[in-house]
Amino acid sequence: MMNIGSIDLFLNYLSRSNAITFIVLIWLSLYFIAVFSILFARRFQLSQWIKREHASLESLLMGAKTVRDDSILRKCSRLGAPSLPLLNVCKNVAEKSATSGLAWLSLIASTSPFIGLFGTVVSILETFAKLGDSGNASLGVIAPAISEALIVTAAGIFVAIPAYTFHILLKRKAYEVLSLIQRQIDIIDSSSNKDGNDK
Numbered sequence: 001m002m003n004i005g006s007i008d009l010f011l012n013y014l015s016r017s018n019a020i021t022f023i024v025l026i027w028l029s030l031y032f033i034a035v036f037s038i039l040f041a042r043r044f045q046l047s048q049w050i051k052r053e054h055a056s057l058e059s060l061l062m063g064a065k066t067v068r069d070d071s072i073l074r075k076c077s078r079l080g081a082p083s084l085p086l087l088n089v090c091k092n093v094a095e096k097s098a099t100s101g102l103a104w105l106s107l108i109a110s111t112s113p114f115i116g117l118f119g120t121v122v123s124i125l126e127t128f129a130k131l132g133d134s135g136n137a138s139l140g141v142i143a144p145a146i147s148e149a150l151i152v153t154a155a156g157i158f159v160a161i162p163a164y165t166f167h168i169l170l171k172r173k174a175y176e177v178l179s180l181i182q183r184q185i186d187i188i189d190s191s192s193n194k195d196g197n198d199k
Helices: 004-016 019-061 084-098 102-134 139-198
Strands: none
Touching: 019 102, 019 139, 084 139, 102 139
16 A cells, blocks of 8 residues: 555656656556556456356257357358358357457567667666756666656556466467367367267
8 A cells, every 4th residue: 555655756756757657657557557448458357268168068069950149150040051160260250259368468568668678778878867967877866766766667568478478378268269169160070960960
């Protein structure tokens, strides 16, 4: 929990910051909000989707002739006897839907440390320029200025860690959905081959 001293320290930091630092911090804040928005929206959707496809797979394993109405493969089944190419098209559509948002998480995870580093470099350059003009270049003056400049790099890393973590978690959930769909396709294909051989 932030106390009054921490708030004062943060406000003091912002008052000494340059425009680039503000832009970088706002950019990283938007990234941070986007990361958690993607996580909450996609995790809920994928969890519900996994439940639906799992129930559909179980009904096929219990002897049902077709997938359940809430399965994505139902769209393929409505077009007549589903063929393997048609089922694979449905799987490709499902893959695109299941992996949406992952590109953004990957982008944020890979770029946010560099955005933070950019802000740090600009702050350090500005600090050295001010020190060169003032002629006071002691360690007591340089060290606090550089440590303040490194805050932006820390912010970039702070954003990158959850972005990368959530990317892996959502990628795993998308894999689960696609795996359940592929199992259903295998069952449908094998039963249609069996029915064709029986005739």
